[in-house]
Amino acid sequence: QQQVKQSPQSLIVQKGGISIINCAYENTAFDYFPWYQQFPGKGPALLIAIRPDVSEKKEGRFTISFNKSAKQFSLHIMDSQPGDSATYFCAASMRTGGGNKLTFGTGTQLKVEL
Amino acid sequence: GAVVSQHPSRVICKSGTSVKIECRSLDFQATTMFWYRQFPKQSLMLMATSNEGSKATYEQGVEKDKFLINHASLTLSTLTVTSAHPEDSSFYICSASDRTQAFFGQGTRLTVV
Numbered sequence: 001q002q003q004v005k006q007s008p009q010s011l012i013v014q015k016g017g018i019s020i021i022n023c024a025y026e027n028t029a030f031d032y033f034p035w036y037q038q039f040p041g042k043g044p045a046l047l048i049a050i051r052p053d054v055s056e057k058k059e060g061r062f063t064i065s066f067n068k069s070a071k072q073f074s075l076h077i078m079d080s081q082p083g084d085s086a087t088y089f090c091a092a093s094m095r096t097g098g099g100n101k102l103t104f105g106t107g108t109q110l111k112v113e114l
Numbered sequence: 115g116a117v118v119s120q121h122p123s124r125v126i127c128k129s130g131t132s133v134k135i136e137c138r139s140l141d142f143q144a145t146t147m148f149w150y151r152q153f154p155k156q157s158l159m160l161m162a163t164s165n166e167g168s169k170a171t172y173e174q175g176v177e178k179d180k181f182l183i184n185h186a187s188l189t190l191s192t193l194t195v196t197s198a199h200p201e202d203s204s205f206y207i208c209s210a211s212d213r214t215q216a217f218f219g220q221g222t223r224l225t226v227v
Contacts, residue, residue, distance in 0.1 A: 036218070043120065043207045043218035044158070089157060093216070100216045101148065102209070104157045 003027050004092050006105025013112050019077040021108045023090035026071065030092040032100060035064065035075045038087045038107075047088070048075070080112045116142045118210045120219025127198055127226055135193045135222045137208030143188035144210035149181070152205045152221075164191055198226040 005024045013019045025033075031052055036044035050057045050064040050073065057064045063076040077084055090105040117140040127133050137147060146165050150158040162183050164170035170183035180202075182194040191210075195202055203226045208219040 034215075041205075041221070041223065043118075043221040046215065046217065049215070095213070100146070100211045100214075101160070101163060102216055106157045107155075109155070 003103045004090060004105045006090050006108060008108060009106065010109040011111070013080045013110065015080065015082060015112055015114050017080050017112075019080045019084065019110055019112070020074060021088055021090070021110070022072065022074045023092075023105050024070075024072045025092050025103075027092070027094075027103075028071070029094050030103075031095055032093045033064070033066065033073050034091050034093075034102070035062075036089045036091065038089065044089060077110075080110075082112045082114060085111050116140075116210070116212075116215070116217045118144075118208065118217045118219045120208050120222055122222060123220060124223045125225070127224070129199055129226055130197055132194055132196045133198055133224060135195075135206055135208070135224075137191045137193070137210065137219050139189045139210040139217070142210075142212050144191075144212060145188070146211045147185055147191040148209040148211065148216070149183060149191075149193050150207045150209065152207060154205075158207060161193075195224065198224070200226045202226050 034049035035047045037047045038044040048059050048062045061078045066073040088108045091102040093100040093102045119138045121136045149161045161176045162170045162172045164185040166188050172178045185191040207221045209216045
């Protein structure tokens with residue numbers, strides 16, 4: 001059972017445009033929603049994360065929008081650059097005792113073209 | 115962000131041999147470490163969860179006798195792939211977590227020939 005659904009699977013955006021990736025979750029016990037960026041042959045790197053008590057979080061060109069009632073959250077990359085070309089994963093977790101067991105989305109391969 | 119060091123980054127081994135992968139949290143104490151496996155163009159698949167000083171909890175379908183996990187301290191966990199076969203070839207990634215965030219190692223590309 002996939003608990004975090006992510007779309008689109010792939011995305012092509014022109015340089016300077018806005019990249020939008022969407023995720024939906026099922027488990028209402030999730031209380032931490034991070035986004036990870038992964039380049040080929042590398043481990044995922046934490047990009048930005050949000051907790052369900054806020055509806056939006058912005059860090060530089062990256063913004064998470066969170067809709068608790070719809071159980072959806074999205075990543076917006078403003079002014080997309082070729083260097084943003086990577087695979088992006090949303091994730092969700094519950095803060096169980098002693099760690100964060102993440103459930104990942106299926107990933108979105110982003111390509112930013114000149 | 116916190117640093118998680120995973121070693122080696124690449125390893126090629128012969129079929130039937132064992133390979134050990136190390137995961138270290140360099141600047142924080144990881145209460146929990148996770149091991150993932152990733153196939154090309156796919157998401158991360160959780161293999162097991164380990165807490166320092168206790169036995170690892172394996173996900174359904176993961177052979178615990180094949181993928182041995184040791185979490186000897188709050189900064190070190192190891193994954194040993196025993197009697198490796200070509201189908202074990204994959205990208206293995208560790209993650210170290212404190213109570214608030216999870217940080218990932220750079221991954222290990224295992225090729226079994």
